[in-house]
Amino acid sequence: MTAVVELERVTRTFGAVTALDDVSVTVGEGELVGLLGPNGAGKTTLLSLVSGLRKADSGTVRLFGGDPRHASSRIALGTTPQETGLPPTLTVGEVVDLVARHYPAPMTRAEVLARFGLEELVARQTGGLSGGQKRRLAVALALVGRPRLVLLDEPTTGLDVEARHILWQALRDYHADGATVLLTSHYLEEIEALAERVVVIGGGRVLADDTLTSVLGLVGLRRVLFSVPRVDAVDLARLPGAASAQQGADGRWTVLASDADRVVRALVEQDVPFEGLEVRGASLEEAFLTLTQKKEEVVR
Numbered sequence: 088m089t090a091v092v093e094l095e096r097v098t099r100t101f102g103a104v105t106a107l108d109d110v111s112v113t114v115g116e117g118e119l120v121g122l123l124g125p126n127g128a129g130k131t132t133l134l135s136l137v138s139g140l141r142k143a144d145s146g147t148v149r150l151f152g153g154d155p156r157h158a159s160s161r162i163a164l165g166t167t168p169q170e171t172g173l174p175p176t177l178t179v180g181e182v183v184d185l186v187a188r189h190y191p192a193p194m195t196r197a198e199v200l201a202r203f204g205l206e207e208l209v210a211r212q213t214g215g216l217s218g219g220q221k222r223r224l225a226v227a228l229a230l231v232g233r234p235r236l237v238l239l240d241e242p243t244t245g246l247d248v249e250a251r252h253i254l255w256q257a258l259r260d261y262h263a264d265g266a267t268v269l270l271t272s273h274y275l276e277e278i279e280a281l282a283e284r285v286v287v288i289g290g291g292r293v294l295a296d297d298t299l300t301s302v303l304g305l306v307g308l309r310r311v312l313f314s315v316p317r318v319d320a321v322d323l324a325r326l327p328g329a330a331s332a333q334q335g336a337d338g339r340w341t342v343l344a345s346d347a348d349r350v351v352r353a354l355v356e357q358d359v360p361f362e363g364l365e366v367r368g369a370s371l372e373e374a375f376l377t378l379t380q381k382k383e384e385v386v387r
């Protein structure tokens with residue numbers, strides 16, 4: 088597998104903040120990789136190193152085998168940052184044409200608009216587009232030059248469900264044509280819809296790098312809540328199926344569980360006199376926290 092993106096032991100700090108801490112990740116030709124992580128995890132920093140906008144403090148970053156800081160390495164790269172500035176007085180069609188002129192073999196205007204369902208907006212000035220429409224156009228512009236690698240930073244933030252699905256389909260189609268895609272997201276749903284491989288980043292470190300199914304197993308936690316008069320005899324965090332256990336200020340226990348059914352069965356088998364049992368989906372933030380704690384245990 089040819090490496091399109093290679094980060095080797097990369098560290099990047101901003102003053103006292105370590106945004107990336109000894110990160111190694113490789114993305115091969117034709118992969119669709121999701122970078123998943125909470126706010127401030129280091130995802131945008133990673134993309135900015137790959138696109139040559141920033142430089143690593145230490146370690147090596149390679150893009151198509153070269154230094155991303157050299158323009159020649161970026162020739163086959165398409166990116167959409169989190170925020171995009173579009174010329175407000177130009178129409179959608181004009182912006183597409185303008186961007187297309189920078190590339191040797193761009194998509195036609197019609198192809199770009201069709202892929203992203205933007206045909207009806209062709210004559211509209213970009214200044215008058217809604218936030219979601221601007222976002223869709225910004226992602227479309229990343230593909231105009233037919234890049235071999237596309238970097239997308241939270242491509243569907245702020246989009247409604249329909250616009251999100253159009254965009255996902257456009258990205259899937261583009262990937263099916265052979266492109267490599269690296270995207271960041273806060274949303275598990277988005278990563279689930281698109282990625283084959285998931286790299287979970289938290290606190291500037293790689294917490295997990297695996298197939299979508301394995302990572303879903305790691306972060307697809309449930310929350311088991313209940314009250315109990317005393318639990319001295321049972322270590323709730325060590326129950327089969329449990330990842331961690333914590334008592335809230337109201338006295339109720341929350342057990343984060345990779346297998347909630349097993350936890351409940353174990354509570355019954357071990358005669359824990361629980362009351363008011365509830366099972367809910369855990370938030371992604373909780374799942375990340377559990378992953379971070381696991382990682383720290385391994386390091387210790």
Ligand SMILES: Nc1ncnc2c1ncn2[C@@H]1O[C@H](COP(=O)(O)OP(=O)(O)OP(=O)(O)O)[C@@H](O)[C@H]1O
Binds near residue numbers: 126
């Ligand atoms: N230019 C900068 N100056 C100072 N600190 C920065 C700068 N850029 C990033 N950071 C810090 O580095 C850390 C990682 O930020 P980064 O933007 O890479 O995270 P992220 O995972 O993309 O977060 P989000 O999901 O919120 O976009 C954060 O603590 C952030 O505040």
